[in-house]
Amino acid sequence: MDGLGTITWWGFSPAIDFQDSDAGVLMEKTSLQDKDTSDVVNILLVGAGDVRHILKTIANRKRHKHRKINMFVCEAALELYARDILLMTVALEKQDRMGLQEKSELFLELYGNVLIREQTMQYVQNKAKEFIKMVTDCDYLDEKLPLFDLSQLKFKERDFLEGIFKLWQNTKFTFDVSKCWDLRLRQNLKTRYDVRMNVFDWDYNMGLVERGADVVNKSEYQAWRNTGVAFQFREGTYDTPNKTLASARVFDHQGEKHGRMGYWGDIIVSPYISLGIESEEQSLFKKYNNLYTKTAEDVSQFNMQAMLHELATGERYKQPVKEESKQSTSVKLTQITEEDEEEENNSEKEKMELSSQHDLPYEAIPIDDVKVTFLPLGPLKDHLAAKSKYQKFFDVVYFSNSMVHQLTPDVSRIFAKQCTLILETAQFMLEIKKEQREEFLKKTTSMAKSAGCEHIETVGCLSKSFTRHLYKGSE
Numbered sequence: 001m002d003g004l005g006t007i008t009w010w011g012f013s014p015a016i017d018f019q020d021s022d023a024g025v026l027m028e029k030t031s032l033q034d035k036d037t038s039d040v041v042n043i044l045l046v047g048a049g050d051v052r053h054i055l056k057t058i059a060n061r062k063r064h065k066h067r068k069i070n071m072f073v074c075e076a077a078l079e080l081y082a083r084d085i086l087l088m089t090v091a092l093e094k095q096d097r098m099g100l101q102e103k104s105e106l107f108l109e110l111y112g113n114v115l116i117r118e119q120t121m122q123y124v125q126n127k128a129k130e131f132i133k134m135v136t137d138c139d140y141l142d143e144k145l146p147l148f149d150l151s152q153l154k155f156k157e158r159d160f161l162e163g164i165f166k167l168w169q170n171t172k173f174t175f176d177v178s179k180c181w182d183l184r185l186r187q188n189l190k191t192r193y194d195v196r197m198n199v200f201d202w203d204y205n206m207g208l209v210e211r212g213a214d215v216v217n218k219s220e221y222q223a224w225r226n227t228g229v230a231f232q233f234r235e236g237t238y239d240t241p242n243k244t245l246a247s248a249r250v251f252d253h254q255g256e257k258h259g260r261m262g263y264w265g266d267i268i269v270s271p272y273i274s275l276g277i278e279s280e281e282q283s284l285f286k287k288y289n290n291l292y293t294k295t296a297e298d299v300s301q302f303n304m305q306a307m308l309h310e311l312a313t314g315e316r317y318k319q320p321v322k323e324e325s326k327q328s329t330s331v332k333l334t335q336i337t338e339e340d341e342e343e344e345n346n347s348e349k350e351k352m353e354l355s356s357q358h359d360l361p362y363e364a365i366p367i368d369d370v371k372v373t374f375l376p377l378g379p380l381k382d383h384l385a386a387k388s389k390y391q392k393f394f395d396v397v398y399f400s401n402s403m404v405h406q407l408t409p410d411v412s413r414i415f416a417k418q419c420t421l422i423l424e425t426a427q428f429m430l431e432i433k434k435e436q437r438e439e440f441l442k443k444t445t446s447m448a449k450s451a452g453c454e455h456i457e458t459v460g461c462l463s464k465s466f467t468r469h470l471y472k473g474s475e
Helices: 052-059 078-091 100-112 118-136 138-144 155-169 177-209 218-227 272-276 296-313 329-357 409-414 434-450
Strands: 040-046 068-074 247-253 256-262 370-374 394-399 415-424 453-459 466-471
Touching (some): 052 068, 052 078, 052 296, 078 118, 078 155, 078 296, 078 370, 100 118, 100 272, 100 296, 118 155, 177 218, 218 296, 272 296, 415 434, 415 453, 434 466
Parallel strands (some): 040 068, 040 394, 394 415
Antiparallel strands (some): 247 256, 415 466, 453 466
């Protein structure tokens, strides 16, 4: 499906906490609940596409019984590992170095925008130097970012990662992402390109709204579809290509293969689904005259601030209460003018501060008893199921809808007793019709059954983004 692209830069389902039984992700009698004495939980993520599940699980870990959390990640492209490292680096910036609001905005800007601010790309280029050292020196990685374990990757895969970071750092590399985005639109829409705003309106109403994502504002969705920019929190200029969204794609031309660098990700669904349609803060979904008072951008920003706050402090985030001013309209207008000037000054100040921070050595927020291991690319049955150390190893296993084809009976060898299997549905694959989504659900349920898993329920609030299964195979 051309609109969804060939690489999953962001997920097509909301973020979940893999230890959260209250949210319906785990049953009362899963392996985690059965083994109350267990101090370790092993989680496998196959094709998640980003760090949303990792970040939420780590941020919420203090809400649960203390356990060591081992997360193993398998993706279809090494560019996704590179992005995971970058986004978690932003998330783990210490509070005295980068404030909560600035950090959440920086994260979302890199996460969902094809065009970013110049100082944001400077941040990426600076961190790329650190990342090159990390992938070439395990000791340096353990010192600077001990959350990650790259030891399972092949040497050529680590070399490829190094090449990705060098590309980010290379100022001579030109990436005309706006042209790439427009060409993708033209290819996808064909004769409908000139009436694309009407097409976006149809996709919004018959796609997102129909499937439970109506908190996404039509204007913000149309703007993202047209430009590729999902998040704009500041008055700054978003005109610098986000090189972290560049990847190569191989084309066949007259019997010869040619590689082409470009933007090959989603241009249909949007990055709002993963972080902007569900939240613990229900006030974000209030309506006035049957219209939401907040947008998916607002929800995404709150969710990011909440996760980053809890990640740093171990305490739940409370939304600041804004007091209504009782001053006269004229005074308010004066204040607004002053606030605009102050915001402009703060933007320049922030740019200078962010630039000055480039020279400071990176220090991550310490995360105890959590490890994220990147697995080699390729079939799970080869580098997991075939190895004795992974037999009956994983307590929770997650498959995205793009990687669920790897769920075979052979893979069930790695499932622990009463392992929880979570499968992403095709709920937000907008190019798939309702009948096809239902057929996909039947097929994945059958695949889970063939692997010894019993279907329990469909979860994910109103969005029905996941199906949950319990491993009932041989002990």
